Amino acid sequence: MAHLQWPEIPDGRSGDVRVVHRALAYRFGDRVVQTGEEIQALEERRGDRWVCWMSTTIDELILHDEAVYRARGDVLVAGLGLGYFVHAARARPAVRSLTVVERSADVIALVWPYVGAGATLIDADIFDFLAGPPAARYDFVYADIWARVTPANLPDMRRLRGLAQPHLVPGGEVWYWGQELLQTQPQVAPPPRQPR
Numbered sequence: 001m002a003h004l005q006w007p008e009i010p011d012g013r014s015g016d017v018r019v020v021h022r023a024l025a026y027r028f029g030d031r032v033v034q035t036g037e038e039i040q041a042l043e044e045r046r047g048d049r050w051v052c053w054m055s056t057t058i059d060e061l062i063l064h065d066e067a068v069y070r071a072r073g074d075v076l077v078a079g080l081g082l083g084y085f086v087h088a089a090r091a092r093p094a095v096r097s098l099t100v101v102e103r104s105a106d107v108i109a110l111v112w113p114y115v116g117a118g119a120t121l122i123d124a125d126i127f128d129f130l131a132g133p134p135a136a137r138y139d140f141v142y143a144d145i146w147a148r149v150t151p152a153n154l155p156d157m158r159r160l161r162g163l164a165q166p167h168l169v170p171g172g173e174v175w176y177w178g179q180e181l182l183q184t185q186p187q188v189a190p191p192p193r194q195p196r
Contacts, residue, residue: 006056007087007115009040016045017106019082024057042082042107053147054081063149064088067175071095073139076167078126078160079177080107081144083115089142090118099136101126130163138167141174149178157182 009019024037039057043050054060064085072094077085080102089095098119102108105123112121122129126145141164146153153176161174168174176182 006040006061007083009082009111009114012110014106014109017104017110018043018045018050019110024055040082042111051147054084054144056082056084060084063178063181064144066180067142067177068092070173070175071140071142073097073169074136075099076101076136076138076141076164078141078143079145080104080111080115083111085142085144086115086119096139099138101129126160127163130160130167134167136167137169137172138164139169139172141168141172142176143174144177146177149181151182153178154182 011020012018020041020043021038022041024039039055041055042053044053045051061084065088068085068088071085071089071092074097075089075095077089077098077100080086080100086098086100090098099122100112100116100119101122101124102112103123103125108121108123126143143157143160146156157176157179160176164174
C-alpha cells in the first residue's frame with residue numbers, strides 16, 4: 001500500500017456534519033478499549049448522537065487502497081468523505097482527471113477546500129447524476145457512499161453499476177469501497193446439490 005497518507009482536514013462543523021480528531025476506541029461487548037491512536041472522523045448527527053461515516057483508521061486505508069491502485073484515466077468519484085481517495089488518486093500519474101459527485105453541502109464545505117485542487121466537483125446525488133445523460137465518459141468509477149461494508153449494500157451497488165454503464169468508456173471499470181470484503185461472501189447461495 002503506497003498511498004497511506006490522509007489529507008489533513010481541520011476540526012469543524014457545518015450543519016449536521018462535523019470533522020473531529022479523537023482517540024480511537026473499539027467496543028468489545030460492554031467494554032470500550034482506548035488505543036491511544038488519534039484519528040480523524042467525519043460524523044453526521046442523527047437525532048441526539050453522532051454517527052461516524054469515515055475515519056482515518058488503517059482498515060479505512062486498506063479498503064481504499066486497491067481502488068487507488070486501479071484508478072486510471074478520467075475518474076468519477078461518488079462520495080467525498082474525508083477526501084482520501086481524491087487525495088491519493090490525484091497523486092497517481094495514471095489518473096488524468098477527477099470528478100467528484102457529493103450530495104452533502106456540509107461535507108463539501110468541510111472537506112473540499114483541503115482536497116479539491118485540480119478536481120471537478122458536482123453537487124448532486126450519484127444515483128440522480130448517473131440516471132441523467134452522460135456528459136462525459138469515465139475510465140474508472142469509484143463509489144464510497146456507504147457508512148459500513150455490509151451485504152445490505154449489494155442492491156445499491158448493483159443499481160449504481162447499471163446506471164454507470166453508459167458513463168463508461170469501453171473497458172471502463174466500476175469499483176466500490178470495501179467490495180473486496182463482499183466478494184469473499186457469496187451474493188447468492190448456491191443451489192442444493194442434487195443426488196445422482
